[in-house]
Amino acid sequence: MPQGIAEELIDEIRQRTDLITLVGDYLKLERRGKNLVGLCPFHHEKTPSFTVSPDKQLYHCFGCGASGNAFTLIMELEKMTFPEAARFLAQRAQVKIPERREAPTAKERLQEKVYNINQVAARYYAYCLKSTTAGKQAYNYLRKRGINDETIDLFMLGFAPAGWTGFYDFALKKGAAPELMLKAGLINPGRHKGYYDRFRNRVIFPIFNASGKVAGFGGRTMATGEKEGPKYLNSPQSPVFDKSAILYGLNLARDEIRRSKKVVVMEGYTDVIAAHQAGLKNAVASLGTALTEEQCRLLRYQADTVVTAYDSDSAGEAATWRGLAILQATGCLVQIAEMPEGSDPDSFIRQFGAAAYIKLIEEASPIIEYRLGQLKKRYDLTTDQGRVGYTKEIMPLLISAANRVEQDYYLKRAAEEIGVDENALRSELKRRRKDKNRLPEEQAEQDSAVNLITINPAEKILLSLMLQSKEIADRGRKLIESDYYSDPRVENIFREIWNLYAAEEVFTAEKLINRLSDPQVVRIITAAATDPALQDLEPRTAKRMAEDSFSKLKRAWIERRQLELQRKIRELTAAGQLDQIDDLLRESQHLISGNENNPGRSGEGGDLSG
Numbered sequence: 001m002p003q004g005i006a007e008e009l010i011d012e013i014r015q016r017t018d019l020i021t022l023v024g025d026y027l028k029l030e031r032r033g034k035n036l037v038g039l040c041p042f043h044h045e046k047t048p049s050f051t052v053s054p055d056k057q058l059y060h061c062f063g064c065g066a067s068g069n070a071f072t073l074i075m076e077l078e079k080m081t082f083p084e085a086a087r088f089l090a091q092r093a094q095v096k097i098p099e100r101r102e103a104p105t106a107k108e109r110l111q112e113k114v115y116n117i118n119q120v121a122a123r124y125y126a127y128c129l130k131s132t133t134a135g136k137q138a139y140n141y142l143r144k145r146g147i148n149d150e151t152i153d154l155f156m157l158g159f160a161p162a163g164w165t166g167f168y169d170f171a172l173k174k175g176a177a178p179e180l181m182l183k184a185g186l187i188n189p190g191r192h193k194g195y196y197d198r199f200r201n202r203v204i205f206p207i208f209n210a211s212g213k214v215a216g217f218g219g220r221t222m223a224t225g226e227k228e229g230p231k232y233l234n235s236p237q238s239p240v241f242d243k244s245a246i247l248y249g250l251n252l253a254r255d256e257i258r259r260s261k262k263v264v265v266m267e268g269y270t271d272v273i274a275a276h277q278a279g280l281k282n283a284v285a286s287l288g289t290a291l292t293e294e295q296c297r298l299l300r301y302q303a304d305t306v307v308t309a310y311d312s313d314s315a316g317e318a319a320t321w322r323g324l325a326i327l328q329a330t331g332c333l334v335q336i337a338e339m340p341e342g343s344d345p346d347s348f349i350r351q352f353g354a355a356a357y358i359k360l361i362e363e364a365s366p367i368i369e370y371r372l373g374q375l376k377k378r379y380d381l382t383t384d385q386g387r388v389g390y391t392k393e394i395m396p397l398l399i400s401a402a403n404r405v406e407q408d409y410y411l412k413r414a415a416e417e418i419g420v421d422e423n424a425l426r427s428e429l430k431r432r433r434k435d436k437n438r439l440p441e442e443q444a445e446q447d448s449a450v451n452l453i454t455i456n457p458a459e460k461i462l463l464s465l466m467l468q469s470k471e472i473a474d475r476g477r478k479l480i481e482s483d484y485y486s487d488p489r490v491e492n493i494f495r496e497i498w499n500l501y502a503a504e505e506v507f508t509a510e511k512l513i514n515r516l517s518d519p520q521v522v523r524i525i526t527a528a529a530t531d532p533a534l535q536d537l538e539p540r541t542a543k544r545m546a547e548d549s550f551s552k553l554k555r556a557w558i559e560r561r562q563l564e565l566q567r568k569i570r571e572l573t574a575a576g577q578l579d580q581i582d583d584l585l586r587e588s589q590h591l592i593s594g595n596e597n598n599p600g601r602s603g604e605g606g607d608l609s610g
């Protein structure tokens with residue numbers, strides 16, 4: 001049950017959300033018969049098995065079994081809880097949700113406070129940049145680097161004055177507690193007593209999280225020389241800031257990324273700012289030399305193509321390659337925009353102009369192409385040693401190829417480079433593929449596949465039919481006893497169906513899913529509700545199938561019960577407790593005779609198919 005959000009609102013969100021459009025925000029879909037299919041976002045695949053039904057508003061993957069509705073999709077893809085996903089969808093569908101009433105946790109309260117003090121600080125720095133004499137120098141510095149007023153406002157750029165307590169005094173006057181400023185990483189404790197500002201005499205770049213809240217700051221010194229400390233200074237880790245899990249500019253780039261399905265990843269603040277100003281609105285920065293796995297995860301479902309535009313000297317970072325390999329393995333096309341030696345996006349744009357830069361991004365080469373070129377430069381392919389090293393390094397690249405055609409193409413090229421038979425290379429690849437082709441996620445998914453719900457075919461049929469017909473559901477409620485279910489979770493599903501019918505004549509499987517949170521349960525419902533063999537049946541056929549399934553459920557239970565009774569009778573006989581056997585024998589006899597009649601309890605309800 002969704003905490004804090006009224007059921008009517010959930011209904012409204014559901015009615016105003018189209019699953020096809022929603023899925024379309026994340027992946028490409030194409031029509032196949034009544035449904036649409038695409039590459040599954042939950043497992044690595046090269047042919048589409050992720051199926052979305054427009055009629056039912058459900059999705060199901062025939063590869064990994066992932067399934068559900070709009071709400072579960074967002075929960076999974078955006079890593080949200082149900083209420084978060086509901087809010088996300090509400091905003092998208094422009095449904096207003098009143099603020100929740102239950103108290104936020106201590107952690108959430110602290111985070112909210114840190115965001116607030118960060119916002120105060122960002123405003124303070126922005127004010128200092130534009131309206132103080134001390135800020136004039138920083139402002140001129142930015143203008144000289146080609147950053148215009150509009151961009152300064154868009155990125156909320158600022159200036160931290162040189163004094164030791166400018167911000168601290170300001171915030172204190174505003175009533176902020178020093179401890180909070182400390183937690184936010186805005187001040188440092190003094191050596192003897194008191195506090196001093198962390199950022200001093202620096203141009204300030206507020207770092208926003210994906211939803212546009214100020215999570216932290218980056219400060220750049222304008223001076224050169226050891227005395228001024230590091231060129232860049234970031235906020236420390238805080239309750240809302242984790243440098244490795246945030247992408248600078250993502251809040252501004254999100255719409256364009258979703259529209260173009262492409263993201264350009266750069267290294268620093270000024271690169272992103274220059275790119276946005278030049279019209280490249282899908283640029284983000286990794287705030288460090290390497291792109292982390294966490295950051296790749298942020299991008300994974302938002303773009304089909306990830307272009308990296310790093311400084312030429314830091315493009316070789318091992319961590320970046322790991323991140324890119326993960327992206328590539330999830331079906332993303334990864335490209336490298338090769339910068340001329342010694343230049344970064346910011347300096348390139350200033351030197352050659354926006355158009356030249358956009359062209360450079362458009363002409364980015366696929367990661368394999370780029371890496372092969374690099375390796376060729378690094379190894380001397382005229383020696384055995386060089387060829388061995390080269391072969392060893394190209395293998396993971398070939399394995400990560402987006403598809404067979406691409407793999408074959410590069411395999412042939414590599415074989416030519418080193419002058420070996422391509423079949424030799426191919427069998428080496430095959431050998432390595434065997435132990436490497438499983439993604440860590442797939443491994444985890446298989447590991448968690450314990451404690452699976454067992455639903456028998458009769459239950460599955462009834463689940464589907466009851467969703468389609470209140471009459472069959474009513475009949476089920478009369479006929480199915482608690483003991484008949486193969487798993488208590490199946491019983492739970494059935495009960496929820498009857499509860500829904502008690503409230504309304506007709507409802508969808510999609511609605512049912514929202515009431516049950518267990519992903520396995522969701523999977524079972526979706527599978528039953530989308531099984532083509534159980535759809536659009538003639539009413540007579542449906543009723544006949546239902547009756548047949550009721551009987552089967554009961555018979556299965558009788559068989560289980562008979563075995564149990566026989567076992568008990570044997571035990572009691574062996575123990576000589578014959579006086580206790582009578583009841584069991586009578587029950588056993590009763591089961592046998594009951595089974596020959598109607599599957600239902602005697603006297604209740606007529607047969608549907610009659």
Ligand SMILES: [Zn+2]
Pocket residue numbers: 040041042043050061062063064065066
């Ligand atoms: Zn899948």
